[in-house]
Amino acid sequence: MAITWKKTMLAASLTLTLAATGCGSNNANNGASSEGASGSASAPASSSDTGASASASAASGEKVDILLGYYSDEKSDSKMKELIGQFTAAHPNINVKTQSAPYGQFYQKLDTQIAAGTAPDVWLSDGVYVMKYAERGAAKDLTDWIAKDLKADDYYGLEYNKDANGRYWGVPQGIQVGVLFYNKDMFDKAGVAYPTDDWTWEDLKTNAAKLTIDAKGMTEGESGFDKNNVNQFGLTFFSITEGWFSVLKSYGGGVLDETGKKSAIDSAQNKQAFEWIVDGMNRGIVTDPVDLKSFQSNTAVFPSGSAAMRIGLYARVLAANEAGLNYDVTVLPKGPDGKRVAPVIANSWVVNAKSSDAKAQAAWEWIKYWATQDDVQKQWAELGEAVPVKKSVANSDVFLKAGAQPANRQAFLDSLGFAQTLDVNAVWEEWVGKFNDNAQKAFLGDTSIDDALKSANTDVQKVLDDFYLNK
């Protein structure tokens, strides 16, 4: 008896195992043809011998399979696939397999793949992550190829992916630059003149005060104005890119020094900038971190018609248009000494440092195709997600007359003249988190500005040291 039931169990487990592996091997064929193409054939490649081998790429005629990764939504996904189709038609020797995921999930997957050694041969990286991949050895040094194949003057933002040693780690795919968005209806209603490029941050605040309206319809200065119950804010403001970064920089401050390895937070300039911010929040003119909590998201304040102005990247045009606002944009205000800084992020193509030479070259062909072909740039610009990288396209009607609103699209291009990347380095995400934690305390009045800056300085320096000193 005992033997028979044991046999039954054994048989059952065997059947199960076979079923599982059988099923698996069916699917494995697909897996092998797709992932195997990118993973198994890759030979170790050093990142220094790039230039020498570039020439052999398209000419050899041998078929190359590459895996191309990008983040997307349904709309940009189909556009990207279309462009890849055009690319492969023009490059019959290159087979492109794609990998896409929604923005947040894309990086979870990518980081896992990098750890496992199966990352795409070329991928689209958020501009703020390029250095993270570069300094951890995941991205290939593209300096020689860029020098050889791309005319620097033709493009915006090539230098945004340059590190302190002058090496280039990516080629911009599209550019996000910050400008001042303003709701024309609200300005008209309050009888305030539209922002001009002469505005300083102080001017902005003076005007924002007139545009701040509480639940009873009062503005600052009227008796009974309740700064804790504001329905319409003068300026919405959050985190680094569309918040404190450009204020700090135009006041002459900032977070990291030019090496990117040392915190420079505890400065008189930063203190002055913080005073401007905290005062605005105290008076209910600028959204503080608690105000933001009552909105669906940090970015929803302006499109929902709850703020008269915002610092916004180019892509914020999409939500503003979707919400049907009557709005326009202009360059960001100046600091007290006339310094003006716009935040900029160049989302970029990055090549896998571990890809074989042939694959890396095929990947470079794709990047070159993206950057040099006006037609590709135009088609992508039509999506309206980013400022085109190629100057000739960005300065054409394709971009400047892309839609009725905002009328002053030139402001985005003008802003590139004084744009700075967000003190990007390998641990950008980590130090921004630490900075925000401390800044938030000052914004909410839980600590003094001096204490917040000191503590932010210590915390950020620790993040930097943990990475750079142990490297």
Added chain:
Amino acid sequence: MKHKRWSRAAAYLAIAISSLIMIVPFVTTLMNSLKTYKEYTSVPPRWIPETLQWSNYAKVLELGNFGQYTLNSLYVAALSVAGAVFSCSLVGYAFARLRFPMKSALFVMVLGTMMIPPVVIIIPHFIIFNNMRLLDTLTPLWVIEWLAQPFGIFLMRQAFMNIPKEYEESAKMEGCNPFQIYLRIFVPMANPTIATLVIFTFMGKWNEILAPVIYLTTNEKFTLPIGILSLGGQWVGNEQLMVAAALISLIPILALFLFAEKYFVQNHASSGIK
């Protein structure tokens, strides 16, 4: 008589109020799915949209490969449920009823694995499935469930331990072997727990996002949660579309729950020793 009527009225009132509390979030969700983007983001919130945007649902179905995503999700969930019920009940039965060396130590080890945060094992899993050439297939998503997950083992073990020994003894006397006892006596008596396990596994797999994102590459193989998230995009929330999609994806879970619930009640009624 009068007293009875009053107490009944009070009971109905209590039920009405609590069901109202339960239903408000659901109705809000439904209303949100029928708003325009502007109405969705407006502050103070507008509860009822000016015109009901039924087209949101059409847009959702049009935008993505939703039929395929749903099939994939169903495939993964069904195989996972089968695997979880089969493997967890077997292992749970062994821990509850069989005698073998190191039983308690092994059980503690099984429970111990529940303490490991899932993110920690992502990369090892990924590497294993990569070596097995199973990336970009749906297999990694369900095959793990056939290897008996600790929560299910624990659940089934507890259920089996509560079944009185007399059943086992009389079955033994009738000539059943342990496997027959498991299959004929224990499994039917643990049906309510199995229904719980089915719902948990199904919901877990249905809503799972991290594993599909990591293992799947081809759009045709995506499961529903990825599809729903890709409606959003990095720049424009399109939350109203995501809500609509989430509501559509709720239908199978509701169906399953209604089905399992019936089962649930039935079994409670017929169990126990007289």
